[in-house]
Amino acid sequence: MDVFDAIKKRRSIRAFKSDDISSEIVEKLLEAASWAPSAGNIQPWEFIVIRKPEIKEKLAEAALSQTFIEEAPVVIVVCANENRSSQGYGVRGKTLYCIQDTAAAIQNIHLAACSFGLGTSWIGAFREEEAREILKIPNGVRPVAIIPVGFADESPPPRKRRPLNQIVHYETF
Numbered sequence: 001m002d003v004f005d006a007i008k009k010r011r012s013i014r015a016f017k018s019d020d021i022s023s024e025i026v027e028k029l030l031e032a033a034s035w036a037p038s039a040g041n042i043q044p045w046e047f048i049v050i051r052k053p054e055i056k057e058k059l060a061e062a063a064l065s066q067t068f069i070e071e072a073p074v075v076i077v078v079c080a081n082e083n084r085s086s087q088g089y090g091v092r093g094k095t096l097y098c099i100q101d102t103a104a105a106i107q108n109i110h111l112a113a114c115s116f117g118l119g120t121s122w123i124g125a126f127r128e129e130e131a132r133e134i135l136k137i138p139n140g141v142r143p144v145a146i147i148p149v150g151f152a153d154e155s156p157p158p159r160k161r162r163p164l165n166q167i168v169h170y171e172t173f
């Protein structure tokens with residue numbers, strides 16, 4: 001699938017079949033993530049791959065009871081290593097670059113998954129401290145997104161986009 005097709009075909013999927021995903025596919029998703037751009041090539045991302053039902057269940061609870069998360073055979077939590085970014089770029093690295101870098105990695109996971117015929121969603125609504133405890137995430141590393149990955153059990157229609165003439169500015173704002 002070409003990149004533009006994946007961009008247009010990707011949807012947030014919130015219902016998953018129980019079919020498993022191979023570790024090889026999960027590694028391909030993580031490889032795609034690792035090829036994202038990052039400020040100064042610092043690559044401040046960390047990935048936690050979760051398959052254990054009891055951890056998925058706790059995570060879904062921390063994500064304000066978005067229970068479809070636990071339906072997915074694999075959940076990837078993408079974290080930003082603030083320490084790495086701040087060592088390179090101080091406050092701007094910690095507060096901005098590491099979030100931008102991990103967001104680029106997250107999007108690569110979504111697009112790669114779409115190209116493999118898998119469904120994902122980007123979960124940003126979760127109680128951060130609770131997720132940190134469940135996953136034993138150390139200080140200086142911030143969980144940014146929870147991504148359930150699996151075969152879609154729904155085909156949602158595309159959600160509306162703001163038209164280009166409302167969002168694009170030429171030369172000045």
Ligand SMILES: Cc1cc2nc3c(=O)[nH]c(=O)nc-3n(C[C@H](O)[C@H](O)[C@H](O)COP(=O)(O)O)c2cc1C
Pocket residue numbers: 010011012013014066121122123124125126159
């Ligand atoms: C930063 C961020 C946080 C999000 N958090 C959630 C979430 O907690 N739960 C959820 O179901 N979808 C979440 N989404 C998905 C959006 O709702 C979705 O991308 C948007 O409605 C557009 O739909 P589409 O992804 O199908 O194109 C999030 C997306 C982003 C980028």
